[in-house]
Amino acid sequence: MEELVETMSRDLPREVAEGVTWMSSCLPFHLQDRVIHGHTSTYLAQGTESSILIDTGNPSSWNIISETLDGLLGDKPLSYVFPTHPELPHTGNLPRLVEKYPDIKVVGDIRDYHLFYPQIVPNLHSRVPGDKVDLGGGYEFVIVEAMIRDLPNTQWGFVPKSGVLFTADGFCYMHRPELDDEDPVHLPGECGLTTDELSAPIAVENAAFFTGSALYWARFANDADQVYDRVGKLMDDLGVKIVAPTHGNVITNIPEVAPIIRAGHKRAYRY
């Protein structure tokens, strides 16, 4: 049988903060002279009573996501899923999740989903920034306004007890720019590393490359400073300790990494 599952590092799943587990698969991007990898991550936040999956992962990774959930949840069902926005890498497994966990609540800005997935309408529950989902044992998931986004119905999320901010397409970047042709996949272990464990800092060019393609508008809007000033204020107000993007390593040393992401975003502007 054809191997349909994308690369998933052996080092994942990994608990990156209390109650927050990082699950990911890697998507290869073919450049002219080399292949680089981008994460498509999902995160599981667990309290004592219930659990929430942040983004659904790529459809092609479903089998491994499903098995990983079995391992993490034991015989408990998944209570919630929070799709940050309706692009396939973020929502493509929604119907499969509803099939596996019929009572699951899909929470967030659920505009459009009734048109795409009519079979999951009973599971859709609209939430707005500021709304909270109680997971038990002091764990909550808070809906946050997405300050960096592509589609208008994008939202971010936050787990206050662990200080983890889920930023969807915000804070995304590529890693391992120096891979040569003989080395088309990431090095063992790289995909499951946090930013303070990477052997070298993220290159501004790679942050710019990803921003310019995933956040195409950054080529035309020269307002990175205003955007990241607002994001910085939000992170201070919330008390963010860790940033968990969908397409990049988990960011644990925010003061070092945030300026690189900001510089990459600025460099993506072309006019």
Add this chain to the structure above:
Amino acid sequence: MFTKVHEDKVIALGGTIPLDGRVSWVPAGATGFQPSNCYLLSEGSGRLLVDTGLAVHSQEILDDLVELLGDDGRLSMFFTRSEMDCVSNLEPIAGKFDIERLFTGGAINPFDAFDDLSRLALRGRRQQIDQKGEGGDSMARTPEIEVAPGRHLTIESPLLRLLPTFWGWDANTGTIFTSDTFTHGTMTSPDGSRIIDSLAEDTTTAKQVAEHLYAKYEWIPRATCEPLREWLSDKFETLAPETIAPSRGCVIRGGELVRRHLDFMLAALAPEKA
């Protein structure tokens, strides 16, 4: 019920969406109905479906396709975007008809969203239409899709886009497929006309066009739009389309109407002057 856009050569299929606050890509407070479109291009025995419409309209699209394709249920598909408003009927259509070729861009294979069986059977039919160029730009790798000998759809990645997007140009019928731009034409009742083709009856305003554009392209009002305006004027001047066929919103048909809606769009792309 399907709508003939250009005789039997271009036929619009799909349903309408009630604008009731549950749709993200229209301006806040929008009311009425918006058509959701996919298009069947036919020439002899060649058929190409441009997008697949919304899953919520699955049954009516399948019924129309059965009627239009007859017994010989073969067709190819081209996706203008890998977003769910374009791809979400892939599985039911692939389950009922014989998909010869699937043209799609981007890194995600839309087949993977569906069950293993159809995925395995269909993966090999997919043709990647783009490649990454300098600085991550999408470039068309399959610049033309042959519908039938003598009838081609020319593919291009537009400068004006949000996510990876492809426009199609059907020179044979003068139709330009603009995906998620020019989506502003709505209807007051669900059985209204899917086509705007009378200058006298066109009630579209510049404000409406701008608001619809900014609803999805939130960044336009704070962007450097000059290159986008230039690109768009150039495109329309070179091709001189007779019909604008977006993936949602009314079809705009007739040279004068096309010109008028292009002017509205160019004005929307001059937010500093608006």
